[in-house]
Amino acid sequence: MNIISDSDIVNRIIELVYEINPDVSFQTRYGGIVFELCNNGHCRLLGGIYRxxxxxxxxxxxxxxxxxxxxxxxxxxKFRRHVKLKSVVEIESKGCHALLLQAMLQATIDRDSEPHSKTDQP
Structure with a gap:
């Protein structure tokens, strides 16, 4: 696979993540691009894209x-899983949209269900 194809895959994943949730932030970390969902200073790492x-x-x-x-x-x-992508077409054929959507929903639910600190409880 050439670099242009790799870049196309990475760019399409980034677009897909933004389509699902424009509030996701991206950073270059760990040799790739990670994306996380932040709310009130609390960030949850959702995953990353690596070439x-x-x-x-x-x-x-x-x-x-x-x-x-x-x-x-x-x-x-124990937790982490990955999808190998050799072409942009595989992003759709391997159901990446559904997986990303689940990951974001799960992060939102997990964040909302975390116990509050003692000062936040009545």
Whole structure:
């Protein structure tokens, strides 16, 4: 895969994330581009996009808890999972939109259900 194809994959993932939630922020970190959802100074790392020699990888920080009926998520770690992408077409065919949407919804629900500090409780 050439660099132009890799860039196209990365750019399309970034566009897709913004389409789902324009409040997501991106940073260059860990050798790729990470994206996180922040609210009131509390940020939750959702995942990242990484380029490799023959593919790009969409990493999802809490991927192990996502529904994946097509079984496109790879990895065996406790939380993190990834989708290998060799073309822009695979972003759609591997269901990346649904996975990203789940990850963002989960981050919002998890954030809202976290216990409040003692000073916030009545």
């Amino acid at each position: 490799y020699k023959r593919h790009a990888s969409l990493e999802l920080s809490q991927g192990s808890s996502l529904m994946d009926p097509s079984r496109v998520l790879e990895g065996t770690g």
